[in-house]
Amino acid sequence: MFDIDACAVATGVLDDKSFSVTAGTWNINVFPSTIPAPQEVGCMNSIFPDGSALVEASSPTSAGNLDYILRMVLGESGKKIDYGELEGMLADSDARFTDVLFYPFLYGSNAKIDAEGCFIGVRSSTTRDQLIRSVYEGVAFAHRQHMEQLLKVLGHKPKSVRISGGASNSQQWVQMFADIWGIPVETVSGDELGGLGGAMCSAVGSGTYKDFNDAFQHMSNVNHRFEPNTESAAIYDRKYAAYEAVMSGLNSVWTLLRTMQDFLER
Numbered sequence: 001m002f003d004i005d006a007c008a009v010a011t012g013v014l015d016d017k018s019f020s021v022t023a024g025t026w027n028i029n030v031f032p033s034t035i036p037a038p039q040e041v042g043c044m045n046s047i048f049p050d051g052s053a054l055v056e057a058s059s060p061t062s063a064g065n066l067d068y069i070l071r072m073v074l075g076e077s078g079k080k081i082d083y084g085e086l087e088g089m090l091a092d093s094d095a096r097f098t099d100v101l102f103y104p105f106l107y108g109s110n111a112k113i114d115a116e117g118c119f120i121g122v123r124s125s126t127t128r129d130q131l132i133r134s135v136y137e138g139v140a141f142a143h144r145q146h147m148e149q150l151l152k153v154l155g156h157k158p159k160s161v162r163i164s165g166g167a168s169n170s171q172q173w174v175q176m177f178a179d180i181w182g183i184p185v186e187t188v189s190g191d192e193l194g195g196l197g198g199a200m201c202s203a204v205g206s207g208t209y210k211d212f213n214d215a216f217q218h219m220s221n222v223n224h225r226f227e228p229n230t231e232s233a234a235i236y237d238r239k240y241a242a243y244e245a246v247m248s249g250l251n252s253v254w255t256l257l258r259t260m261q262d263f264l265e266r
Contacts (some may be wrong), residue, residue, distance in 0.1 A: 001197060005046070019162070030056045031095070032052045036057045038124060057146035060108040066105070083169075086170075089132070095232040095235035098131075100126060100130055103117055103119075105118075109148070114255050137239070141240055165247050178226040184220045188223060189229040196219065196220060
């Protein structure tokens with residue numbers, strides 16, 4: 001096993017009725033499928049422990065970007081970042097709070113090889129909290145872009161998304177994911193879900209449990225479900241359309257920036 005399919009097993013994503021999302025350093029979105037994804041969709045295929053295909057769309061555009069920006073904005077004083085305070089800020093704001101767009105391409109892109117991380121729409125009246133919330137939203141938009149790749153393979157929305165990774169520790173962020181994706185998002189109890197998935201695989205292999213579903217029933221469980229908020233989802237649909245349109249318009253700009261960087265490095 002490796003960490004991606006281990007997290008899928010640990011969250012009970014054992015068929016194409018649900019997606020497994022890991023929102024951590026990487027933006028990972030997968031589902032088990034009886035048919036591998038065709039090459040033209042741009043997804044990857046690997047082998048799931050039950051022998052089916054694991055269809056994956058991923059890039060380094062997830063919570064690692066938030067960690068970097070928080071260190072830049074809040075960590076200069078050397079104080080520990082207060083995630084409880086950030087959780088309160090998210091709870092006290094909503095989908096209308098900021099019109100700034102953030103592109104979470106600090107470590108690489110899921111849009112274009114030359115794409116760079118950036119804020120769009122910053123002005124003198126923009127507040128620190130508006131900048132930070134735009135980072136949370138930008139990460140969720142990058143996940144949505146990958147999910148739309150998976151939907152081209154599956155052909156319809158899954159019943160739910162099971163989430164793991166550092167972002168799953170923030171209930172406000174998980175709710176934002178549900179609103180932006182328009183799909184219910186579920187969390188499971190426990191930490192280190194990749195390790196748990198490996199243990200579940202061992203339990204099945206040793207005959208302790210008859211299959212992965214049996215192992216999930218005994219070793220893991222869904223502890224919370226976040227339903228999309230209809231009003232917020234409608235706002236985020238508009239913002240995501242803007243996110244995609246601006247990103248498309250930046251394609252030639254990123255190429256020019258790369259040319260300039262190559263010149264300066266000579």
